[in-house]
Amino acid sequence: VVGLLIRFGIPETADFIEANKGEKRPQGPISEAIRTEWRAILLSALIRPGEQAAFYMLTTFAVLYGSKNLGLGKAFILNAVLVAAIVACFALPLFGYIADRIGRCMTYTGGAVCMMLFAFPYFALLNTRLPVAVVAGTIIIMLIHACLYGSQAAFIAESFPAHIRYSGASLGYQGASIIAGGPAPMVSLWLFETFHTAYAVAGYLAVMSFISATASLYLGRQKVRRELQTAWLSEPRRAGRATAP
Template identity: 45%
Template sequence: MAAISPGEAPLSEEESRRQLRRAVVASTIGTTIEWYDFFLYSIVTGLIFAKLYFPESNPLVGTLQAFLIYAVGFVARPVGAAIFGHYGDRIGRKATLIVTLLLMGIATFAVAFVPTYATIGIWGAVILTVLRFIQGVGVGGEWGGSVLMSMEWARTNGHRGFVASWPQFGVPAGLFLANLAVLAMSQISGSGFATWGWRVPFFLSIVLVAIGLYIRLNILETPIFARLLAEHKIEKTPILEVIRRQPKDIVLSAFARMAEQAPFYIYTAFVFTYGVRNLGATRDLLLTAVLAAAVLEFFTIPLFGHVSDLIGRRKMYLIGAVCAGIFGFIYFGMVDTKSSLWIFVAIMLSLVPHAMLYGPQAAFIAESFTGRMRYSGASLGYQLASVIAGGPAPLIATALFAYYQSGYAVACYVLACAALSLISASLMGDHTNQDISREYDEARAMGDDGHARPAT
């Protein structure tokens, strides 16, 4: 479908294809940058923030305190979803995405300059908390816009899962770059990494932001939003309307993410604390293994997005939830051998079940909401999971291990999250290969032949 803005002629097929490519590239690169920023913080939290900002606490308490600041970013994400969901449905996907990129990038850049406890005492942790909250607000608004920017430019219904999976590609790409940056800085000898080396990756993020900003400024608004604008179907309060009209879809979307969110942050954030302190693994081994896992997801995320176009979004998602629940026990069974080889293999494979969920997830959630409230509804459902799953996961994992002294206790937590996702996803609607350009309430009032159904 060609984009039609008020007063403008439809785009040619060739120009539509060009805009689709630009939208996919802009969304993917943008999410890569934003997730680089977000993951950089999570990696450094597990490695060094407890020592720098809570040096007077014992190691376990200091780790919990550092992860509490880490969790603040997740609490802020629904706030960002509400703010930018509103404006994304009111003024458009493109403008909103530019603001979220700037917000996230500037907050991350500022982390490079936060003084430690030794310099300003507890105020260092306070500043980190504020910046982490701003990061979370930016990420909360980013996801929905990036997915819609790609998905709403898709020219055929049969490829939406694959197209929408590319913004998801930004997660492993950002994870790879963040781990690579920390790994490179960790080669600094002596106390250099703890003193200044960890700050360099945060400082360099401003370069990536400039690149992302340039790309996003050169894309057009999506055809679906342009059509809504031309037909004067913009909601005045989209957040309130989607809560009123589709509350079930919001709640189910949030709980459907449990099996994807919680294990992901256990395998990419908690693993640094667990691996170094309990397995005796080196920092470089863990960083390299997570790098390998991220590279593997470069291929598996678009693969499972494509598979969802073939077998259906919901079926693919249910298969992924089952695999995620089982894999937790396999994962801790391998890492608890304390063998470097098995630790590496376990971490490298840990994101395969994640990809089975994350690949189809963007289209699965976004398709659940009607166009004029899609940014608000999808963002809110998606980001609420950050509060109930992503943010608490490292904290819950740390507490479970401290109490039971067994990784299998954490695996049971992963299994419980998978069960919740399985139930929630089974109750969600499946819009695979269906037309999402027409408003759902209008479509329900029309017959398959396009004529209004008789009143009953």
């Protein structure tokens, strides 16, 4: 309900209104997005594995691991996650603001690198079985997740032209849920049962975060190229200068 009230109260952006006027409205936005922006769709999906794996690992595997294998108790682990989620409520808009100030690509890539570096220390803190260390580790990894999630929506959306933005962003965003978010809990459990150590799960999170960081850099470069091309095409033709292809 709150989301609907906010959405209905926000006007559309000027470029979206312009892109959907009369004959400019795309007849097949999904097919056009796949045909013309397949790289952006793929990269939008590939920037999310680190964020997706961390979230589902934190809310599923960590709860099972902490309560069953570390003997910390399910109630304690759930309360630690709850405290971290409350902190994230304030961190999400903060990182959104930071992304607006320094750029989405820089914010997101930095968050992905931090997630990659913190994967092993996070499980090391859990393995201490010390309540303070467990809560601290849970809060830190949730803060890093907030850095990713707080800048993610704008980063993905601005990577597509206005006339196919909804379709392109949706394909990339939901594609990551299929390849990264859904399998994360099952992969985590399989790794733990196979190697009998949580550090195998940490390695999985680190790899997923590395993929996110790499894809983020490429997605940012593609956005810059599009902006430069748009600026070139929008300039009035000067004498003796050929138009851009």
